[in-house]
Amino acid sequence: MQRRSLLKYLSMFTGTGVYSLSFSSLQAAIASQGKVEWGYKEENGPEVWGELSPDFNVCQAGQQQSPVDLQGAIPAKLPDLRLSYQECPLRIVNNGHTIQINTEPDNRITLDGQDFELLQFHFHYPSEHAIKGQRYLMEAHFVHRNKGGEFVVLGALMQKGKRNEALQLILESMPAIAGPEQTIAGVNVNMVQLLPVDQSAYQYFGSLTTPPCSELVRWIVFQQPIEVSQEQAEKFAKVFTSNARPLQPLNRRFLLESL
Numbered sequence: 001m002q003r004r005s006l007l008k009y010l011s012m013f014t015g016t017g018v019y020s021l022s023f024s025s026l027q028a029a030i031a032s033q034g035k036v037e038w039g040y041k042e043e044n045g046p047e048v049w050g051e052l053s054p055d056f057n058v059c060q061a062g063q064q065q066s067p068v069d070l071q072g073a074i075p076a077k078l079p080d081l082r083l084s085y086q087e088c089p090l091r092i093v094n095n096g097h098t099i100q101i102n103t104e105p106d107n108r109i110t111l112d113g114q115d116f117e118l119l120q121f122h123f124h125y126p127s128e129h130a131i132k133g134q135r136y137l138m139e140a141h142f143v144h145r146n147k148g149g150e151f152v153v154l155g156a157l158m159q160k161g162k163r164n165e166a167l168q169l170i171l172e173s174m175p176a177i178a179g180p181e182q183t184i185a186g187v188n189v190n191m192v193q194l195l196p197v198d199q200s201a202y203q204y205f206g207s208l209t210t211p212p213c214s215e216l217v218r219w220i221v222f223q224q225p226i227e228v229s230q231e232q233a234e235k236f237a238k239v240f241t242s243n244a245r246p247l248q249p250l251n252r253r254f255l256l257e258s259l
């Protein structure tokens, strides 16, 4: 690949024009989201998301959708990523699509000198991203946003292994049916336990993996999976049988990986 086109591509990540347009459509879509019942069943699942609402059109028509199969990546020096996560009170919600933990404002990442605040994290079963065609048992997504409305999502793949203590706290407090956020008294979760030690990663520009599928996400998916037990995955799957969107074509995007 030509160096110039790679640099142009990387600059898309830091430019604001790309995001500002999409961000307003995202806000509009979020405002109307409550009216449209989307899910993962045949009648309301990923294959028909684009038809459920005009706000979800990009789910079908978009060319930069997520998740993708992580293969054929171009080795590159990825921007410096620094995590600043604190132990967090467990504010947990079953939103009907996943288990989500809403986080406090003092958690952030710094990417290339820019701060992105952590808003929430949640889980998918099975994983949404695949590495060289292989999907994992589960995947955790940490959703961040900066003041300009740009999103960075960190993805941690989860493979079968030993029990994960942070996930265990979450599973023990997980509401079985959809409802409002609950704060679990006296329970703090250490989010770092849900991330791999090695920060080598894949990086590409993509979308939210749920409606409205807005294409304003810089994805960083760690190469090293973390471990969760089979029993933990099964406990999650009892509430969410499958909440992973199928793989989307990479199209004309560059997929980068740590050198």
Ligand SMILES: [Zn+2]
Pocket (backbone or CB within 6 Å): 122, 123, 124, 141, 209
């Ligand atoms: Zn997600």
